[in-house]
Amino acid sequence: MxxxxxxxxxxxxxxxxxxxxxxxxxxxxxxxxxxxxxxxxxxxxxxxxxxxxxxxxxxxxxxxxxxxxKQTEAFSFQIATEDQEETDRYWNAIVGNGGQESACGWCKDRWGVSWQITPRVLTEALAAGGDEGRRAFTAMLDMGKIDVAAIEAARRG
Missing domain, CATH: 3.10.180.10 (2,3-Dihydroxybiphenyl 1,2-Dioxygenase, domain 1)
Known part of the structure; x- marks a missing residue:
């Protein structure tokens, strides 16, 4: 163990x-x-x-x-993804099998466990800070599943 x-x-x-x-x-x-x-x-x-x-x-x-x-959002698995395809695959598997969508890349599986499906482009933008981080963060606030192209566009301004 x-x-x-x-x-x-x-x-x-x-x-x-x-x-x-x-x-x-x-x-x-x-x-x-x-x-x-x-x-x-x-x-x-x-x-x-x-x-x-x-x-x-x-x-x-x-x-x-x-x-x-019961499970709560106080605990979640955060899964770093490389691209939209990987983000979609995990998100769709969790939500499509009795799970539930939430906001800003969060979802729950059918057992109530919370998952953050987080593309690396988002965490990199937030780490960059400044205007780039602010634009990416603002874009994320309107999302359920993270849209990689929209985050990349927000990074560029």
């Missing part, structure tokens, strides 16, 4: 979520599925209790903890 692992609380679908992430993102996999040895507060003996997986190389543990706690 990794020394530092992100633990994500799911109602009951940790394995389905982990397998979905492993299908979408490179350097992602489901490594182990643990079944409960006895009944537990939100399930029965033999049901999936935890799933260990990676998302883009980040070690995670999915816990089927029941409906007590």
């Amino acid at each position: 990794a020394r530092n692992t992100i633990c994500l609380w799911y109602d009951k679908d940790a394995e389905a979520a982990a397998r979905f992430y492993a299908e979408i993102f490179p350097d992602s996999a489901v490594s182990e599925v643990f079944h409960a040895p006895t009944d537990f507060p939100s399930g029965k003996a033999g049901e999936v209790l935890t799933v260990t997986f990676t998302v883009l190389g980040i070690p995670c543990l999915g816990l089927n903890g029941g409906p007590m706690f």
Whole structure:
């Protein structure tokens, strides 16, 4: 087990979520599925209790903890993309499989986990600062999924 692992609380679908992430993102996999040895507060003996997986190389543990706690935007995966094609692929996979669009490159998957699908051109523009950063930031504020061409145009002024 990794020394530092992100633990994500799911109602009951940790394995389905982990397998979905492993299908979408490179350097992602489901490594182990643990079944409960006895009944537990939100399930029965033999049901999936935890799933260990990676998302883009980040070690995670999915816990089927029941409906007590919900996902919020206070935690999100930020995925840096190289171009519009990659941005579209991840965004469409998440939103198109029961997810929900949000603003400024954010979306949620069907389990409520938040994702920031962020093209590198946007983070580079913001890092540049000044008028270039301000123009790119202003353009981003009107977007759901980030439009790479619009960000590049805003950078140029």
